[in-house]
Amino acid sequence: MPIETPEGYRALDEASLPAFLATLPEIRDRLGGAATDWRVSEVGDGNLNLVFIVEGKAGDVCCKQALPYVRLVGDSWPLPLERAFFEYRATTIQARHVAGLVPEILHYDPALYLIVMERLSPHIIMRRGMIDAVVYPAFVDHLVEYSAKSLYFTSDLALPAAEKKPLMATFAGNTALCKITEDLIFTDPYRIAPLNRWTSPELDEVAAAIRSDGELKRAVSVLKYKFLCHGEALLHGDLHTGSIMVTQTDTRVIDPEFAFFGPMGFDVGKLIGNLLLSYFSQAGHENAPGERDDYRQWTLETIERFWNGFERRFVELWTQNRTGDAFPPDLFEAGESGEAGLRALGQAQHAFMRGLFEDAVGYAGTSMIRRILGLAHNIDLELIEDQGRRADCERRTLSLAVDLIKQAKQIPSIEAVTAKAETLQATTGTVSTG
Amino acid sequence: MPIETPEGYRALDEASLPAFLATLPEIRDRLGGAATDWRVSEVGDGNLNLVFIVEGKAGDVCCKQALPYVRLVGDSWPLPLERAFFEYRATTIQARHVAGLVPEILHYDPALYLIVMERLSPHIIMRRGMIDAVVYPAFVDHLVEYSAKSLYFTSDLALPAAEKKPLMATFAGNTALCKITEDLIFTDPYRIAPLNRWTSPELDEVAAAIRSDGELKRAVSVLKYKFLCHGEALLHGDLHTGSIMVTQTDTRVIDPEFAFFGPMGFDVGKLIGNLLLSYFSQAGHENAPGERDDYRQWTLETIERFWNGFERRFVELWTQNRTGDAFPPDLFEAGESGEAGLRALGQAQHAFMRGLFEDAVGYAGTSMIRRILGLAHNIDLELIEDQGRRADCERRTLSLAVDLIKQAKQIPSIEAVTAKAETLQATTGTVSTG
Numbered sequence: 076m077p078i079e080t081p082e083g084y085r086a087l088d089e090a091s092l093p094a095f096l097a098t099l100p101e102i103r104d105r106l107g108g109a110a111t112d113w114r115v116s117e118v119g120d121g122n123l124n125l126v127f128i129v130e131g132k133a134g135d136v137c138c139k140q141a142l143p144y145v146r147l148v149g150d151s152w153p154l155p156l157e158r159a160f161f162e163y164r165a166t167t168i169q170a171r172h173v174a175g176l177v178p179e180i181l182h183y184d185p186a187l188y189l190i191v192m193e194r195l196s197p198h199i200i201m202r203r204g205m206i207d208a209v210v211y212p213a214f215v216d217h218l219v220e221y222s223a224k225s226l227y228f229t230s231d232l233a234l235p236a237a238e239k240k241p242l243m244a245t246f247a248g249n250t251a252l253c254k255i256t257e258d259l260i261f262t263d264p265y266r267i268a269p270l271n272r273w274t275s276p277e278l279d280e281v282a283a284a285i286r287s288d289g290e291l292k293r294a295v296s297v298l299k300y301k302f303l304c305h306g307e308a309l310l311h312g313d314l315h316t317g318s319i320m321v322t323q324t325d326t327r328v329i330d331p332e333f334a335f336f337g338p339m340g341f342d343v344g345k346l347i348g349n350l351l352l353s354y355f356s357q358a359g360h361e362n363a364p365g366e367r368d369d370y371r372q373w374t375l376e377t378i379e380r381f382w383n384g385f386e387r388r389f390v391e392l393w394t395q396n397r398t399g400d401a402f403p404p405d406l407f408e409a410g411e412s413g414e415a416g417l418r419a420l421g422q423a424q425h426a427f428m429r430g431l432f433e434d435a436v437g438y439a440g441t442s443m444i445r446r447i448l449g450l451a452h453n454i455d456l457e458l459i460e461d462q463g464r465r466a467d468c469e470r471r472t473l474s475l476a477v478d479l480i481k482q483a484k485q486i487p488s489i490e491a492v493t494a495k496a497e498t499l500q501a502t503t504g505t506v507s508t509g
Numbered sequence: 510m511p512i513e514t515p516e517g518y519r520a521l522d523e524a525s526l527p528a529f530l531a532t533l534p535e536i537r538d539r540l541g542g543a544a545t546d547w548r549v550s551e552v553g554d555g556n557l558n559l560v561f562i563v564e565g566k567a568g569d570v571c572c573k574q575a576l577p578y579v580r581l582v583g584d585s586w587p588l589p590l591e592r593a594f595f596e597y598r599a600t601t602i603q604a605r606h607v608a609g610l611v612p613e614i615l616h617y618d619p620a621l622y623l624i625v626m627e628r629l630s631p632h633i634i635m636r637r638g639m640i641d642a643v644v645y646p647a648f649v650d651h652l653v654e655y656s657a658k659s660l661y662f663t664s665d666l667a668l669p670a671a672e673k674k675p676l677m678a679t680f681a682g683n684t685a686l687c688k689i690t691e692d693l694i695f696t697d698p699y700r701i702a703p704l705n706r707w708t709s710p711e712l713d714e715v716a717a718a719i720r721s722d723g724e725l726k727r728a729v730s731v732l733k734y735k736f737l738c739h740g741e742a743l744l745h746g747d748l749h750t751g752s753i754m755v756t757q758t759d760t761r762v763i764d765p766e767f768a769f770f771g772p773m774g775f776d777v778g779k780l781i782g783n784l785l786l787s788y789f790s791q792a793g794h795e796n797a798p799g800e801r802d803d804y805r806q807w808t809l810e811t812i813e814r815f816w817n818g819f820e821r822r823f824v825e826l827w828t829q830n831r832t833g834d835a836f837p838p839d840l841f842e843a844g845e846s847g848e849a850g851l852r853a854l855g856q857a858q859h860a861f862m863r864g865l866f867e868d869a870v871g872y873a874g875t876s877m878i879r880r881i882l883g884l885a886h887n888i889d890l891e892l893i894e895d896q897g898r899r900a901d902c903e904r905r906t907l908s909l910a911v912d913l914i915k916q917a918k919q920i921p922s923i924e925a926v927t928a929k930a931e932t933l934q935a936t937t938g939t940v941s942t943g
Contacts, residue, residue, distance in 0.1 A: 199890030231737040236691065237684050239737075244678035250671050257670065257834055266839040288855030292840040296857060300835045303665040303673075306738045336738075371685075400691055401734045405700040406726040423730060 078143040078153050083186035085087050087140055089115040092127055096138070099182055102191055106134025113378055122147035122451065123154065123332070127193055136181060137148045137195070141188040141332075147451075152249055158332040159188035161249045165334035166190075168242070168309060172224040176217055198320035205316060205353045206360060206455055208370040215377050218319070218346065219384035227392040229309035231401035239399075243306050243336040252312070252333045253302075260445045261299035265292050270450040277466030281473055282448050294480045298437045299507075306336035314342045315349035315442070317453070340434025343385060344477055347492075348476070352446060352455055355472040359459030371500065375493040382432070382489040387502055389431075390424045409445035433483045436492060440479035443472050453473035471499045512577040512587050517620035519576055526561055530570070533616055536625055541567025554667045556581035556885060557588065557766070562628055571629070572617060575622040575766075580593035581885070588685055592766040593622035593685045599768030600624075602676070602743060606658040610651055612761055629761055632754035639750060639787045640794060640889055642804040649811050651760035652753070652780065653818035660773045665835035673833075677740050677770040686746070687736075694879045695733035699726050705886040706756040711900030713908055716882050732871045740770035748776045749783035749821075749876070751887070756834045774868025780921075781869060782876035782910070784812050785930055786889055789906040791810040792934070793893030805934065809927040815865070816923040823865075824858045867917045868897060870926060874913035877906050905933045 087095060096102045097110040106113055108131050119126035119139075123146050127138040141159040145152040163183040170177055182191040204211065227233055229242070263271055265286055273282050285291060311318070312333025320327045354374045357367040397404040407420035446453045447469045458474075459465035475496055479486070486492060518646055521529060530536045531544040541546055542565050548876040553560035553573075557580050561572040575593035579586040597617040604611055616625040638645065661667055663676070699720055707716050745752065746767025754761045777902060788808045831838040841854035880887045881903045890906075895901035909930055913920070920926060 231734060236688060236737055240681040240684045242689075244681035247674040247678035247681070250674045251744070253674075254670060254834075262837050266837070287849060289841075289849040289856070292850075293853045293857045293860075296836045296840060297860075299837075300665060303670055303835055306740055400688075401732045401737055403696050403700070403733075406696070406730060407723075415721060415723040416726075419727045422723070423727045426727075426731075486581045 078150055079480040080143050080156065081186070082189065084143075084156065086125065086142060087138075087187065087189070089117060092129065092138060095184075095187070096129060096136070096191070099191070102136060102182060104458040105136060105181070106131025119146065123158075130194075135196070136196040137178070137192050139190045139192070156188040157248065158185075158252050159190060160185065161246060161252070161334050162330065162332040163190050164245065165309060165311070165331040166192075167326075168229065168332070169221075169225045169311075171359045172228045173221045173328075176221045176326060176328055177331075178329055179291070184383065195320045195329075198322050198325065198327060200317055201321045202316040202349075202353070202453065202455060204321060205374075206356070206458060208357065208360070208367050210370070210373050211321050211323065211326070213324050214319075214321060214326050215380045215384065218328075218381055219388050221326075221328050222314075222343055222346070222381075222385050223388035223392055225311065226308040226342065227389055227396070229336075230339070230399065231309055232393055232399045233396055234399050236400045238338075242309065246309065246335040249333070250336045253335050255335075256312070256333060257299060257302065259449050259451060260441050261295055261302065264444050264448040265295060272450070272452075273448045274462055274466045274469055277462065278447070278469060278473075280404070280469060285444065285448065285473070285477065288477070290481055291477055294437065294483075295441055297432070298441055298480070301338045301434065302341060306337040307339045308336065309334060310337045310339070310342045312337070312342070314346045315453075316346075316353060317349075319501060338434055338438075340431050340436075341438045343382070343431070344435035344440075345437025345442045347378055347382065347435060347489075348442035349453070350374055350381070351439065351447075351475060351492075351496055352453060352472055353444050354378075355468050355475070355500065356453075356455035356459065358500070359456065359461070359464045359468045375496060378493055379489050382435070386428050386432070390428060392419070393424060432489075433486075436479050436483040436486055439492075440483075443476035443479075447473055471502070475499055512584055514577050514590065515541055515620070518577075518590065518622065520576060521561070521572075521621065521623070523551060523561070526563065526572060529618075529621070530563060530572070530625070533625070536570060536616060538942065539568045539570060539615070540565025553580065557592070558796070564628075569628040571612070571626050573624045573626070588689075590622040592686050593617075593624060593680065593686065594619065595680060595686070595768050596764065596766040597624050598679065599743060599745070599765040600626075602663065603655075603745075603762075603765070606662045607655045607762075610655040610760060610762055611765075612763055629754045629763075632756050632759065632761060634751055635753040635755045636750040636783075636787070636887065636889060638755060639647045639808075640790070640892060642794070642801050644789065644804070644807050645755050645760070647758050648753075648760050649675045649814045649818065650756060652762075652815055653822050655760075655762050656748075656777055656780070656815075656819050657822035657826055659745065660742040660776065661823055661830070662739055663770075664773070664833065665852050666827055666833045667830055668787045668833050670834045673770075676743065680743065680769040683767070684770045686770050687771075690746070690767060691733060692738065693883050693885060695729055695736065697884065698878050698882040699729060704880055706884070706886075707882045708900045708903055711896065711908075712881070712903060715904060719878065719882065719907070719911065722911070724915060725911055728871065728917075729875055732868070732875055732914070735772045735868065736775060739772040741773045742770065743768060744771045744773070744776045745777070746771070749887075750780075750787060750889075751783075772868055772872075774865050774870075775872045777816070777865070777870035778872025778874075779876045781812055781816065782873035782928075783880075783887070784808055784815070785873065785909060785926075786877050786880060786887060786906055788812075788930055789909070789934065790887075790889035790893065793890065793895070793902045795899045809930060812927055813923050816869070820862050820866070824862060827853070827858060866923075867920075870913050870917040870920055873915075873926075874910040877910035877913075881907055905936070909933055 092115050093110040093113045114130045116128050117126055125140040129136050141156045144150040144158055166177050167178055179193040258300045271496050318330045320329055357371055361367050408416045527544040527547045548564045550562050552562055559574040563570050575590045577590055578584040579588050600611050600614050613627040745765045748851050752764045791805055795801050844848045
């Protein structure tokens with residue numbers, strides 16, 4: 076039975092898209108020439124949507140249209156078209172603060188649930204580059220800026236509640252996409268679930284151990300609880316290396332269709348977790364052991380520079396833009412209390428960032444486990460053809476992930492995280508978890 | 510300049526109310542006889558609204574209508590009429606779980622922002638009874654039930670996100686009322702603010718000390734931050750002894766116009782804080798020192814029984830009604846993992862309740878300070894005519910409040926809270942804070 080869609084909606088294809096775009100003067104001019112000459116190709120390699128590149132005489136655009144179901148699975152798994160609206164809204168809000176780090180939106184069609192945006196070229200998905208061990212020197216500074224600003228400026232530190240709450244209410248409508256995260260990241264990998272898969276039989280034992288680790292499931296459930304109700308800031312909601320397009324000098328964060336108001340550590344942690352997953356996957360892509368030592372080193376340095384940069388930048392934004400209702404400036408000024416007020420601000424910031432770090436470390440762990448034991452895997456690991464080698468990489472990843480989730484409160488710094496990764500990478504033989 | 514109100518709204522009075530009620534068949538029948546014979550009296554003694562008691566031949570009702578401004582201050586302080594809608598919605602939602610502990614709503618008029626509800630008689634506001642040292646034996650069990658159920662059943666532990674998020678989005682509209690709490694509880698008492706007042710000169714020094722206590726302001730700001738973004742459950746939002754009507758055998762929680770999705774510890778802590786405030790106020794109402802020792806004892810026992818009962822009941826509801834998306838039952842069952850799953854649930858509940866306790870202890874402290882140094886004071890203390898005696902009571906209250914806020918994480922149990930109160934009460938001479 077086909078899924079019912081609202082009036083005015085139809086899934087576009089290579090044939091029907093140009094006629095629609097030709098009705099939009101700005102887009103028509105940008106493409107140039109006759110609509111019949113525009114070249115259209117569907118390039119969506121994600122799990123959910125249609126993505127078209129349209130090239131004309133004068134220029135090009137990218138069109139992303141939501142389908143009423145999960146593309147990866149088919150129409151047995153319906154998914155609200157409104158996710159296109161949330162992506163559009165989130166990008167628009169973020170663009171106020173990080174315009175050069177997200178794609179420019181050229182048009183949004185609410186009936187077709189279609190976003191027309193600039194085509195990013197010659198950018199590639201960062202994950203693909205990392206599989207080929209390509210260094211991206213600009214990436215870390217860009218992601219520091221993107222994360223710090225997109226989170227800070229939508230938090231209660233920057234926004235008065237009267238501005239933040241209506242936004243939060245809007246994004247509360249993105250329930251279905253949040254539910255995917257709730258199920259696939261925080262629940263299924265920790266129980267027997269029909270959608271789970273893993274490298275079998277190699278990982279059967281570790282998968283079972285994870286499913287019966289009470290302490291782990293408790294810690295994961297605390298992270299899930301925060302994901303459900305801790306509306307700190309507008310999150311990207313799916314910030315991993317597959318949602319980032321890069322060149323050597325440019326970086327764009329795409330696809331915020333999972334956007335909602337949630338815990339800031341989720342965005343930050345998901346990115347760190349995906350970088351760690353890439354780190355452990357490198358051994359599966361080496362032609363000779365040690366071949367990618369330098370790249371591994373770069374990855375760990377990138378993780379350290381990302382967190383440390385994020386922390387520094389976020390605190391800097393906080394100190395400079397105290398425009399929200401939280402931590403009222405009046406209470407943290409020199410004045411009646413002398414320097415004590417300013418000292419108290421510094422201490423408040425320190426404690427706040429420590430809490431964010433612990434959240435991020437935990438969320439990093441959950442984002443690693445779901446890619447190995449859950450439904451949606453990553454090509455970082457999937458492209459490793461030798462099953463035994465892949466399982467070795469995955470075992471190391473799981474081992475660190477479990478440790479991060481359980482030990483988040485005890486881990487003193489990001490350098491302690493990368494040190495753990497390095498130690499695990501150096502371990503030969505079977506790696507245990509727990 | 511009068512405040513503009515939506516079409517169809519007019520503030521009712523004794524003369525115009527009966528004609529309106531006569532248009533509602535159910536209400537007309539309940540009151541009985543001719544509308545012209547109904548006796549109407551305006552009895553609103555709160556800070557915000559009109560409250561009418563209407564008595565007819567056959568029965569009576571209570572009508573509560575929102576004014577477009579803060580009644581206590583006048584039309585210089587506008588306040589959205591929609592708070593009546595939020596009170597109506599919150600009461601309706603709570604009534605599903607604690608029907609006998611809230612007033613029955615008979616009618617809601619969205620144009621007049623008017624709630625018609627059962628008249629509670631011979632109930633009185635609990636605060637007034639406590640000032641007269643009246644023991645309410647049924648109160649604690651009723652409030653345990655009210656708090657545990659109203660919070661549990663609107664949390665992510667009981668509600669799937671798809672049901673909770675739309676509710677949360679609705680109540681996100683109650684921004685203006687939340688803002689009152691944010692300003693008057695979490696901000697103004699800790700800075701020089703035109704609306705602040707306190708017993709002066711007696712408390713001048715302690716008020717200044719609180720305004721310059723960086724550690725305290727930091728802890729209060731963390732509580733404010735949680736109030737702003739931690740949407741755990743539908744709160745009453747103003748749960749103190751002035752929002753509770755009692756007889757010896759019946760208890761009703763009224764006035765949830767501050768309702769929104771916030772941290773559960775806020776409701777629980779506000780109630781505890783107001784009981785502690787009553788405790789310290791008793792010395793100001795004694796004819797001879799020690800006269801009210803028994804009542805003080807009852808108050809502390811009530812506080813202990815309230816928290817311990819709440820904790821036990823909440824955990825019981827959790828164990829029996831695992832219908833929400835948080836802490837998925839699959840992850841905490843005996844099964845693959847044997848008893849470990851159930852043990853993990855117990856540990857999760859323990860840690861969760863500990864966090865809730867710490868929040869509640871902190872919020873209790875903030876709710877005490879705001880009644881002594883902020884705008885809105887309580888008659889518990891205000892009715893103490895002797896300024897010196899009042900200041901002594903207030904100083905003890907402040908001293909405990911500061912301690913609770915700063916030490917929340919170190920306080921092992923509710924008995925440790927009441928022990929601190931008892932020690933302070935026994936202190937003679939000037940009590941210091943800090």
